[in-house]
Amino acid sequence: MSSEPDLVYVALGGAGEIGMNMYLYGHGSGEDRRWIMVDCGVSFPDMETSPGVDLIMADPAFISERADRLDGIFITHAHEDHVGAIGHLWAELQAPIFAREFTAAFVRLKMAEAGYEDATVHVCPPHPRSVQAGPFRVSFVPVSHSIPDASALVIETSAGRVIHTGDFKIDRTPQVGDPFDEAMFWQLAQTRVDALICDSTNVFSTHPGRSEADLAEPIAELVKSAPGLVVATTFASNVARLRTLALAGQAAGRGIAVRGRAMRRMIGLAREHGLIDDFPQVLTDEELLDTPSEHLMVLASGSQGERRAAMSHIASGSNDRLRLGPGDVVLFSSKTIPGNEPAVARVQNRFAETGARVVDESDGLYHVSGHANRPDLKSLHYLLQPGLVVPMHGEQRHLQEHAALARESGFPALIAPNGTMVRIAGGPAEILGEVETGRLYLDGIMLVGALDGVVRERIRLAIRGLVAVSVVIDQNGDLAADPVAEVIGISTDLDDELTDLVAEIEDVAELAIERAERAQKRDDDEVRRVISAACSQLCNRLVGKKPVISVLVSRVEVE
Amino acid sequence: MSSEPDLVYVALGGAGEIGMNMYLYGHGSGEDRRWIMVDCGVSFPDMETSPGVDLIMADPAFISERADRLDGIFITHAHEDHVGAIGHLWAELQAPIFAREFTAAFVRLKMAEAGYEDATVHVCPPHPRSVQAGPFRVSFVPVSHSIPDASALVIETSAGRVIHTGDFKIDRTPQVGDPFDEAMFWQLAQTRVDALICDSTNVFSTHPGRSEADLAEPIAELVKSAPGLVVATTFASNVARLRTLALAGQAAGRGIAVRGRAMRRMIGLAREHGLIDDFPQVLTDEELLDTPSEHLMVLASGSQGERRAAMSHIASGSNDRLRLGPGDVVLFSSKTIPGNEPAVARVQNRFAETGARVVDESDGLYHVSGHANRPDLKSLHYLLQPGLVVPMHGEQRHLQEHAALARESGFPALIAPNGTMVRIAGGPAEILGEVETGRLYLDGIMLVGALDGVVRERIRLAIRGLVAVSVVIDQNGDLAADPVAEVIGISTDLDDELTDLVAEIEDVAELAIERAERAQKRDDDEVRRVISAACSQLCNRLVGKKPVISVLVSRVEVE
Numbered sequence A, B: 001m002s003s004e005p006d007l008v009y010v011a012l013g014g015a016g017e018i019g020m021n022m023y024l025y026g027h028g029s030g031e032d033r034r035w036i037m038v039d040c041g042v043s044f045p046d047m048e049t050s051p052g053v054d055l056i057m058a059d060p061a062f063i064s065e066r067a068d069r070l071d072g073i074f075i076t077h078a079h080e081d082h083v084g085a086i087g088h089l090w091a092e093l094q095a096p097i098f099a100r101e102f103t104a105a106f107v108r109l110k111m112a113e114a115g116y117e118d119a120t121v122h123v124c125p126p127h128p129r130s131v132q133a134g135p136f137r138v139s140f141v142p143v144s145h146s147i148p149d150a151s152a153l154v155i156e157t158s159a160g161r162v163i164h165t166g167d168f169k170i171d172r173t174p175q176v177g178d179p180f181d182e183a184m185f186w187q188l189a190q191t192r193v194d195a196l197i198c199d200s201t202n203v204f205s206t207h208p209g210r211s212e213a214d215l216a217e218p219i220a221e222l223v224k225s226a227p228g229l230v231v232a233t234t235f236a237s238n239v240a241r242l243r244t245l246a247l248a249g250q251a252a253g254r255g256i257a258v259r260g261r262a263m264r265r266m267i268g269l270a271r272e273h274g275l276i277d278d279f280p281q282v283l284t285d286e287e288l289l290d291t292p293s294e295h296l297m298v299l300a301s302g303s304q305g306e307r308r309a310a311m312s313h314i315a316s317g318s319n320d321r322l323r324l325g326p327g328d329v330v331l332f333s334s335k336t337i338p339g340n341e342p343a344v345a346r347v348q349n350r351f352a353e354t355g356a357r358v359v360d361e362s363d364g365l366y367h368v369s370g371h372a373n374r375p376d377l378k379s380l381h382y383l384l385q386p387g388l389v390v391p392m393h394g395e396q397r398h399l400q401e402h403a404a405l406a407r408e409s410g411f412p413a414l415i416a417p418n419g420t421m422v423r424i425a426g427g428p429a430e431i432l433g434e435v436e437t438g439r440l441y442l443d444g445i446m447l448v449g450a451l452d453g454v455v456r457e458r459i460r461l462a463i464r465g466l467v468a469v470s471v472v473i474d475q476n477g478d479l480a481a482d483p484v485a486e487v488i489g490i491s492t493d494l495d496d497e498l499t500d501l502v503a504e505i506e507d508v509a510e511l512a513i514e515r516a517e518r519a520q521k522r523d524d525d526e527v528r529r530v531i532s533a534a535c536s537q538l539c540n541r542l543v544g545k546k547p548v549i550s551v552l553v554s555r556v557e558v559e
Helices: A086-093 A101-113 A184-189 A212-225 A239-251 A262-270 A284-291 A312-315 A341-353 A374-384 A394-407 A454-464 A501-515 A518-522 A523-541 B087-095 B101-113 B180-188 B212-225 B241-252 B261-272 B285-290 B308-315 B341-351 B374-384 B397-408 B456-464 B503-516 B516-524 B522-541
Strands: A006-014 A024-026 A035-038 A053-060 A072-075 A097-100 A122-123 A132-133 A138-143 A151-156 A160-164 A196-197 A230-233 A257-260 A296-300 A329-332 A357-359 A387-392 A420-425 A428-432 A439-443 A444-449 A467-472 A486-487 A550-555 B006-013 B022-028 B032-036 B055-058 B068-075 B098-100 B120-123 B131-133 B136-142 B151-157 B160-164 B197-200 B229-235 B255-259 B295-298 B329-332 B357-359 B389-392 B422-426 B429-435 B439-443 B448-449 B467-474 B482-488 B546-554
Touching: A006 A053, A006 A160, A024 A160, A024 A394, A035 A138, A053 A086, A072 A132, A072 A138, A072 B285, A097 A101, A101 A122, A101 A262, A122 A501, A138 A184, A160 A420, A184 A374, A184 B546, A196 A374, A196 A420, A212 A230, A212 A239, A212 A329, A230 A312, A239 A257, A239 A262, A239 A296, A257 A262, A257 A284, A257 A312, A296 A312, A296 B098, A296 B308, A312 A341, A329 A341, A341 A357, A341 A374, A341 B397, A374 A394, A387 A394, A394 B341, A428 B357, A439 A454, A454 A550, A454 B261, A454 B456, A454 B482, A467 A501, A467 A523, A467 B467, A467 B482, A467 B546, A486 A501, A486 B456, A486 B467, A501 A523, A518 A523, A523 A550, A550 B467, A550 B482, A550 B546, B006 B055, B006 B160, B022 B160, B032 B136, B055 B087, B068 B087, B068 B131, B068 B136, B087 B101, B101 B120, B101 B261, B136 B180, B160 B422, B180 B374, B197 B374, B197 B422, B212 B229, B212 B241, B212 B329, B229 B308, B241 B255, B241 B261, B255 B261, B255 B285, B255 B308, B308 B341, B329 B341, B341 B357, B374 B397, B439 B456, B456 B546, B467 B503, B467 B522, B482 B503, B503 B522, B516 B522
Parallel strands: A035 A072, A072 A097, A097 A122, A160 A196, A196 A387, A230 A296, A230 A329, A257 A296, A329 A357, A467 A550, B032 B068, B068 B098, B098 B120, B160 B197, B197 B389, B229 B295, B229 B329, B255 B295, B329 B357, B467 B546
Antiparallel strands: A006 A024, A006 A420, A024 A035, A053 A439, A132 A138, A138 A151, A151 A160, A420 A428, A439 A444, A467 A486, B006 B022, B006 B422, B022 B032, B055 B439, B131 B136, B136 B151, B151 B160, B422 B429, B439 B448, B467 B482
């Protein structure tokens, strides 16, 4: 193909779900395109769909196969759903990484954890300065979000110029990090914006977004009025919120303690980079022990009810010093991510059992979102007057609603779910085709395809339980020993007549072999099949379940 | 003890969670007490805590052991969380069942399903008529809720008189079933109410509850304005909502089709009992095929995103006639139960992908709750002027908030979580002690204790996967055959050098036996231990996981 070079966009992750953001921009034509990646994040597993999985990420196969044409990886901000996969996928990507200062520091930690201390991470100054990566000129435009140094990207090529928002909100007083700078965005729009690729997370929130600054007073009031201990939680990476909480504690004459590794690390990192110079000195463990409850405020990680996080531990009373009771206040200054409600309720109920007062965003203005709400998205559309709006970072419903919102204001919009290659500049905006996409699971130290079946097998084990049976067969096709069975995750004590499921299974396996044809008994697959069938039927009759059955066949020679 | 007879209350389920309601009232003193049970419900399992479980119910051990003193089981209404356990626990309870007409019909269905066609189910007329069960005189007071025939109970004994609300809301125009009758409740309060045992589900909802009647217009507008097909869902048992939806369809000139067994059954039952005489005739399957989309409205079960329900099937396009597209409208006239958000989002996104418009309660007044909100609870407290408020049906936080609400108005309140025996009349209101409680899982056809470990084993399988290894050892302690392994739910293709995990496990098992002491090899437990340890270490090194390991040891005699 000798067509003119254009600029294309492909989401590998993030357009069809919230989380695991991974976007590609390609410049050139046909197979000659050069690429950059924007963000490389994870999402988190759940027992329902991905038990035992450690992390979920987009399958980068499409770009891995073209890694020699990948000119850079741009990270918009240091949230796990934008950067958490970088260390795990680095081996197949191996392109220079670009990020602003705080984000770059976080990326370096991630890379070091994965054993890549020497990967190249370029620290990029903010817009109007820019960096060149292959045919792409990219500048980082500071935006407000729930973590410092968040950025939108201006991506320029000879084929056109687009803006990728990353996660953002319109907050003029974000307390930490850069305020949203309308003048800068207006300035950006003075040169044509061919396309706006835009965060869709909060498109269903109809009120204008609120500022971090709005929280200072309600939180300070709450902390001041608490008679006893105050324990507060938020996302560990929400540095501005940690500061808001800590300053409220300080104003109420309380010492600030921090529980939770991720939270400590984030506070340390933000302090190093001069982002929270007014953050109070944190109490040492000894000082914590010496501080009376009414002069103490504890910031703890685990706002999503994570079982191993500090909040869970405190709620369960496992820390003697932090045992709560009436007069104490527990503040969830956070949003509960859909699906985590039962886990959060479990922790909140634990706290409630102690007699402490549990407070969350339903009780007052104790949390603001980090994402642009519907009216804010509309404002950005108007501000930038893009030639095309491409909604990203959202489930299908969010993408559709966001596209409808753009069209209402007269901006063309295009929905491009994961794997859809779309021309966004250098020619008519249109879908050019589909590329291969999928999900990878980090499972222990293995990266496996979500559809490989390994996790599906585990779900079957969880639902059905397991029967393992071993049989030893001699050269005549006879059993050389009694079958041996084990049962895991199935009730074995049968009420009636005190029969035992394991013994019944062993008997039924023996009978199955005895009844099998000579030819069948010579064939391991046949042996497995007849024993499985017999055991399945037995279990269904005795306990009402058909378990997963593993039959192990050994062959011996006897006299 | 020869103390005066009193009236006590014990929650076995429902006070500490939402769901699995099971309450006891006892009259007498010490071990001479007679008992009645109020409600006998289930709650539903999830993959996180109870994979493979079919239903969860309160462990009735305390009352089963005293079944000869149980004078009756009173069912307040026909929701699964109030009646779903009755068939499963009947064998250990065996007391006469009392319910109002519609509820009794539903109970009979449940009992028949469990094989107890001949259990006694008394149909009780509403208050002021009453029934006598042992020393208890009980009357059913009609209340409004999201199912017909819901009732509060007035429970009278020589020791005092209490009111148990069941689930209720204050709805003067519930469309189907009895309106909330303030005059009747005021009348009830003219005789002293010693205690009010009261639904706490919605105590955190601060606005006064809305009526079913408020939905008619918004829903009718929505259905009328839809250019194409309308698919609507709600809880199958919400007969009033089904009627509201169907009448909206009818008013818009649409034929009404119903998909989903539970929904069909509920409509049939309500019609039989004369509760929805104006419900439009439902289309047959042939009529459905012949009705154009713009003249069709489908009511479908599966408002919680259940994978096997009609909504999921329609969303996945598996029904040719009901394939959706742009111009079609999908209405979720329901609340998403906490924890079900991801499942509901999955179905909604499927629908959104077709181009249909997906509408739920966030888009307008398309759903009202069946439970009394905070101001309504307060109204009931004032109306009944009880000597004591005992919050029930709620998590710990709900119970506490409800108790605080009662105290604010000057009514004494007592929090009695599951297992707490409380004197509520015939003496000072106080906690008398604790009784044994717990949860039972219906797992296939077995009822197992939640703490029995069976389900915990399955969770371990789901997280870790399984290795089964069999070894055959002869009388000399030598392997009589090569070890045989199978791996389920673990990645077996190791990238480096195409090694195979199963082969590695078999080798490591062989090595472990060869290296074991003679005495160890004679002991099956020791053989299992050394092989488990070796396999665990191997898997941790190769795939980063420590699986569940089942080692099966067979013994043979060789020459």
